[in-house]
Amino acid sequence: MSQERVPAVPVEFQGVRRRPDGEGPRRYWKSLDELADAPAFLEFLHREFPEQASMFEDPKGRREFMTLMGASLALAGLTACTKQPAEKILPYVRQPEQLVPGRPLFFATAAGHDGYARGILVESHEGRPTKVEGNPDHPASLGATDVFGQAHVLGLYDPDRSKTVLNVGQDRTWGDFRAALRETLERQKARGGAGLRFLTGRVTSPTLAAQMAGLLAAFPQAKWVSWEPAGRDNARAGAVLAFGEPVEAQYRFDRADVVLSLEADFVSSHPASLRLVREFASRRKVSAEKPEMNRLYVVEGSPTSTGASADHRLALRSSEIEGFARAVAAGLGLPVEGGVDHAWVGPIVADLKGAGAKALVVAGESQPPAVHAIAHAVNEALGAVGSTVAYTAPAEAAPVGETAAFKALVGEMRQGAVEVLVVLGSNPAYAAPADLGLVEALDKVPLRIHHGLYIDETAERCHWHLPASHALESWGDLRAADGTVSLVQPLIAPLYNTLSEIEVLAAFGEGEQKAYDVLRARWEEQMGSIDFEKRWNRALHDGVVAGSAFEAKAVKVAVGDWAKAGQGAAAGGLEIAFRTDPAVFDGRFANLGWLQELPKPLTRITWDNVALLSPKTAAALGGVSTEQTASGHFTEVAELRIGGRSVRAPLWVLPGHADGAVTVHLGFGRRRAGQVGTGVGFDAYALRTSEAPWAAGGLEVVKTGESARVACTQDHWTMEATAHEQAAERHVVRAVTLADLVKDPHAVHKMGHDPAPGLSMYPGHRYEGHAWGMAIDMSACVGCNACVAACQSENNVPVVGKDQVGRGREMHWIRVDRYYEGPPESPSTFHQPVLCMHCENAPCEVVCPVAATVHSEEGLNDMVYNRCVGTRYCSNNCPYKVRRFNFLLYQDWETPTFKMMRNPEVTVRSRGVMEKCTYCVQRISRARIDAKNQGRDMKDGDVVTACEAACPAQAIVFGDVNDPGSRVSKLKASERSYGLLTELQTKPRTTYLAAVRNPNPEIPGAGSEAHHG
């Protein structure tokens, strides 16, 4: 262990301000190490990889290594003598009608996330689904996807999926299961199903709900409980408090001028986030012609992507937000008591009042029902109902009291009232609140049946495990949060001997039925038999059932007990906040390497969860020592104790976190997830109770004196100058306030030192045809990582694992750098996606000894893998640090399902080869050839890169910069446009639009936003 470390100064909060030159903190910074100019940070800055990251560390193996290298050199020579092995071509016997070999087909279907539909289009190469795109016709996608949508294909091809029916660990057939079930059901039938219980996740599928209703009619004493670990009980209960019924609020951010978020992370954890981000971002793309934008206030405890996008972010502990919300409501003249005054309340109230019907208040799931009711009341008082918010019926079949019903079920189990428990697609043995003692209760049920994608914690405690078909293998239907129904259609026949939920439920009722028949019969009933075939095909083709969205409901807020002062803040001491993870959600995606390796939007940590706390809280705990070494961060481990339960968690100081609180992310510490996810991180569910699922007081943090390794990428690929080089500040991030931009439209250009055009002794390249370029709007980017996941899927980018990420070897072609501005206690946050700049004077091209990276006629910086000999000179010379080297054989060349998953249009790279963003050259080629075959010229929008397609904010625009009418050319002509490190004369083709923030000058401390360098 000690060999791995380079000498590093432990960075504690006290050290943050202590800089060698004693000056104030720099304007934009990525980590506390950077703010303090810690040696480890400088190591990452000046070297592409830290000095010892590429060292051969196993002392015993060094000699062996030399022997092996000698032998492999000799053998490598020999391989040149072999001929290519003969390959086979297997054509179809009967070729499907629409299929043209070599051309992908796209099918519309839906991916359920947390039960709610996200419309997707799936690319299929000769029957193999390879890539997910958003469905532009679907209201919860609008053409965009999130990271979970992108990982949908990886979920299908995950080699750890369960493949056979198991009975107490023994392989069985579906026939065996049906026979066993028949006996059980006969016994239950006699008693009306009194001992029969079903537990599912959230169900929005009309067909599944109808099946369930049919079953409950056949077994009148049976019960069905739907429960999600990250449920929406608070939102539903809040609606019941305010309106008397559990309506769903449908927000319209495109109409909102002023938004107040009360811990609502609508950017990443709302059933309609993709649409909400699109609408929100559409109001942040400022131009000289239209110098207006919305304003977002966020009050939250744990930093989220929503908070990072805010114009004003107030860090309050989760429990303190109710008081703030009450004060705002009271300020607006509502009869709400218990307000806790804050300096920000007055200006926010005035701003909301000013916006009137164009204002919107959104409450987050982590807030108690009363806060939701307050938000509804405020929106009504402002006249926002019908403008920025509408109410509809909820999409789920059983909307209210999920946790209460689950608790009751566990109680019945403990009493022995449950004889048969059927768990469908849920994993309670892992995710149940710790106070319920679910595992003991589970063991009291005489017959337990589990149906799921994996043999997980619940499966191993059940008598029967039934392997589930993936959504890409099965027929079904799902509703989006606005009620729109999508038919789910299979892209491929089940890879293993699996059945879908509909088929398993059918086994309890009608018997053996195909999901397709069940679905079709039901929809024939719904749509009517006249023209059914046409409507059915239309719904399948479009990915939505026309006219299935819910009608808006007229509801009226009734002032009730919720308006009276609240139950008071949580118990004293530290507060703990539980949040779903931005990458693995509630743990269901723990075995997907793409998601595990995504640097989380704010912490930039991969492959782990940590206990997050503010700099001040860390100081109060005597400082948190985090050492950055050549193989990752080593950070202090503490025991988190609450209510007699404890877990050990690495501590991590996160700027902008509320003081006096600790945030832990759920979804880690899986005991049985698969090769990838088992044992990653710590299990925060172990501390979570059903009473306080989102925040609880009385936390104790006891340091253990140990340290744990965390792979955090925040200092990797740093482009900034050191503090000593401040004179040459590089203006990588440029941000401006709306007021300043209006005052001086050229404010952004004045921030940097762009060289005069034509300042070169060499003639430039000439581009006669197309010249590809990209513009990225930092004002719109919310840092959701969808582009990173989309790129990984499209370009066959490998997963490298925690150890390699710790050494700075992650392979992502696009990274989303996160920068802070201002003090560590309450910084502003900026996200900047960085990919290959495709420089016109590319520093990488001139240093390659084998011409493996060369300039194309259209200005692409081509990477030719088969020429690359791995000198790494190119990446050494890249000022943007966007090149990635295959230090080891990162690709899995063996697993058969991964071979099916890969994009056949992109080379799979091997060890010793450099790679980087190609601007999705395979998509350019496809668009060019298609245009030529159709005898036309390419037009703007023909080429959509994977990152651009996925982006919910439409922050990335790709196109031809030679065409003055293209969207990208217009953006590049914007007064907000700037390039990175242009003073190096690299002439980057990827440029940025400066972030614009719209601070309210009335907010105390807002003045600090106005200064800029």
Place this chain on the structure above:
Amino acid sequence: MAQVFPRSANQIAKASVVLGAVLAVTVAGIVVFVIPRSAYVTRQKEARAQPVPFYHLHHVGGMGIDCRYCHTSVEKSATAGIPPTKTCMNCHSQIFNQSPTLEPVRASWRTDTPIEWVKVHDLPDFVYFNHSAHVNKGVGCTTCHGPVDKMTYVWQEKSLLMEWCLDCHRQPEKYLRPKSEVFSTAWKAPSNQLELGRRLAAEYKVKTQVTCSTCHR
């Protein structure tokens, strides 16, 4: 003691050093420049046996079946497409439907199992060739595939080395033919090929594409 080697041995020794060097350079030259281009490595002109003795000589040369009857996607897709068994059975359910030679085809039809054809033109996996881009721009089938109508088992007519690709990509006018003749097996380059090629290149908007990412990505 008398000398074992006469004085002249010095000359032989010197000569052998020079000759040895020449030999080494020659061998290295052969290894680097000749062997990779040799038919032994490229498998040029080597007819490959197939699971069914399908002869283009008979079907194309004799019956005059158009290339696109079987290779249906050649104008639309990267791959020309190997016909499904159905295409064979269109005719062979009627003619030669008892022939023992065609048993593998009927077996495939009966058992719904693909026929495993041996790939003849096998580009490395890092090369992305697109048939449609070529046939729609006046590159004829026989330009690359040779006299298919005279082949029993198909062989690879050209080397498929990158220099061979680049020869045409640098000077497409050497090979272009009118679009109407693309699928003709009888087309012979006229004496004014260069002139014709230049005219066609202008008409079809053929661009010389020699950027790496044209084929490598």
